[in-house]
Amino acid sequence: MTEYGRGPGSEPWHPEDPLYGDGGWDGQQAHAGHQPAYGGQPQHQHYPQQPQQPGYGDWGNGQAQQYDQHQYGQQQYPQQPYDPQQYQQQYVPQGQQTYHEGYQEGGWDGTGSHAHVPYAADPGDPYGQQAAAYGAEQPDFYGTPDAYPPPEPPARRRAEPEPPPEPEAEEKPDWDPGPDQGEHAFFAGGGADDDEDDDEPDGRGGRRGRGGKDVKTPKGKKKGRNGCACLVVVLVFAGGIGGVGYFGYNFYQNRYGAAPDFSGSGTGQSVSVQIPEGAGGAQIGRLLKEAGVVKSVDAFVSAATNNPDGDKIQAGAYILKKEMSAQSAVEMMLDGDSQANVMVTPGQRNVRVYKVIDEKLGLSAGTTKKVAEKQYKTLGLPSWANDNSQIKDPLEGFLFPGTYAAAKGMKPEAVLKAMVSNAAKQYATYDLEDKAKALKLDSPLQLVTVASLVQAEGKTVDDYRKMAEVIYNRLDRANPETYGFLQFDSTFNYLKSESNIEISESEINSNKDPYNTYTNKGLPPGPIGNPGDVAIKATLNPTDDGWYYFVATDGVSKTEFAKTHEEFQRLKDKFNESTGN
Template sequence: MTKEEKGTKKEVIRQKMLEQHHEARIVRKIVLIISILLLLFIVLIGGGGYLYIQSALKPVDSNSKKQKTLEIPLGSSVTGIGEKLEANGIIKNAKVFKYYVKLKNEGGFMAGDYQLSPSMDVPEIVSRLKTGKVLAKASFKIAVPEGKQLKEIAAIMAKATNQNEDDVFNKLNDKEFIKTLMVKYPDVLTEEIFHSTVKYPLEGYLYPATYPFYKPNPSVEEMVTAMLDKTRNVLVDYTEASNEKKLSVHQLLTMASLVEEEATEKADRKTIASVFYNRIKKGMPLQTDPTVLYAQGKHKDKVLYEDLEVNSPYNTYKNTGLPPGPISNAGKVSIEAALDPAETDYYYFLATPEGDVIFTKTLDEHNQEKAKHITNKK
């Protein structure tokens, strides 16, 4: 073979290798594009499915005032109940209802005639079917105001049901009882409530509302279940916002409780929340008086300097960051403030005797306002 022929053959081989390399690059690009498209498809389908399910769990019409009487016959299946609810416009999707009941391990629905409304969400309907809230007037109601601590709620429950206050409070702090609640409400009650520094595991988790009961003297479990149902129903609307802010349920309720305790009727809760977040970001202690009183287990109109020395993880004058857990229950407005604080450069606030709240940027400004509104009025 001549040199020319050898050269030609090498050139042919080289060209083939270049062509193969080019083809391989094209194949890799095609595979990459297909992979990206598949990934996007999976994400879109998954995200769309999640949003669809979340929507299906919400009320058909939250503003509806209609009431429909539905009979749930003895022995009705979950599938049958879901189909009846959907057919009557009470829920959006019978299959989502069925899977929700199975996922939450709910059951034991009671037969009877129920008065239901399109304004109810799925968790509320499930709770009503479980507890047998049929067409009957409430035997009595328990009103739990905002800003109440667990001891106070125990007293309210005990008085309404003629039980011993200490017995109710002890039940609310019984670890084995709380563990059974954690199984029912894994999305609300987590291991954080059992941290060694947490004073009372259920503190801040019993939502402030008025609760109707349809039989006299319900058990502590029945009352707590109604309250935790409400807590879960409220918090489900804030799941996305909590995730974006990287707040666990425990942290969210803790921050909300601080806002609740510091707020007055005239206060802008979102601005109060901004002060707390600004101080945390800067590494400053929160220095909020209600945590000191909570640490002492006292209710006082005025916090003294000696109170600030209490040795407790709840004392936010001595410890930075959030306290170990909530110091009271919090309403919706305070929860929303904890999730969506105002954007400010305030680091201090002061509540005046008239109920106004004054926000300041520096300690000097804060002390000036304190002298003007507090010290000089003594």
């Protein structure tokens, strides 16, 4: 044992030993080969620098040469400048001694005692005391309150006094945006600890917000960020569930639920609804819904489908009531009394159409006729219409057969315009100008005039083509049968505004009106009625059998044709017998 007690025995080292206290936090010797610096910081000890010795220590006489640098084995290390990073942590193999810069160490003498160390421990270094030998009981030289200047070991740390609560009005926010300029602490970590008091002291191990600042809450208060976040999540989920339920209910109602519908036969308020040509159930339902008659389109379509006559609803105007059940609306539309329409039938003359329009619109008799005479140029006639100054009615032949809306409150010109527009549309599909030339007629208007004669004189569909041939043959002024005279009773009845089949020859022969085809060759100035599709098509495609004459032998519906005058005379006698003349 040496005088400092650094022998191999269990005697504790002397406190004045320069290496005394070179141990861990609890006064125990550090593990061999691993000497960390306290708190992760290098320890700075300053000792006088000794000149380098060129030789090695004298191992035989117990005296050792003094070196400022470590000697290890045969290697001599040159003196280097002090680098704190180099000595922050040193590792050596197990069983080898760690040497610290600044201590003069010698070799061992033959007896194993340590050489003399000429330097005493630095009294200003609180850690310059070397601990006792391994296994010995270690005294605590750090019992005083000021033994550990900051930073202190973890076991010695005391909680810092809590700051006094700040005034409520000047309460600061409990989070620091730090360098991220406002990032909420909830998204910066630590959200799981929001409900705990932040009692940990500052420093190592404490919870720190972004930017190196602690996220603190005054004592006794709970952080509310998680509560707000949970409230937002609950509201989002509640809104989502409510939205799914709403759309789910609507989907179920639209697909499986009964369609919305009124009940009963409607209120006392009447409304006029116009149904266009070719409208289907869904389109009719939409028009009724817009007018306030039915509550939904689906309800009307369902009611029309369940009614065996639901597909017989025609185009035109209907006088219905508001807020009717769909079933009542369908039944009322199938009832003729609800229809507010004007129906133009094939061959019908304009004077009859004008009268019906006055009745439907609640106008005085003759009102519509006067409008037609004054406004015919503004109603949409084709450019080739009204090409003869002797025409009695420019609209004759242009009120195309069909059903048209005519409810109270409408103006007569609106009803007439719908009819004329339809006629112009239909005639355009037949290419009347080219067809007129092919049939040796002067204009499309003459084709319409021929069609009106076919419609007026024919009794059945089979008669129309033969009747058209009779007209074309008799217009040929070179034929020896008629020499260009039509001699139709229908033209004379037109100028007389009558429908009389019993006309005396004296009456006929005395009337020189241009519409009297008994006294005037060729066609009348204009149509004598409104022909339909069948008569128009027959006019464009007549037979070619040589017919020149025809007689309604029963006086009503049966028409017979003849090619010669003799045959015509026999048919005329047959007619006289059937009528008793």
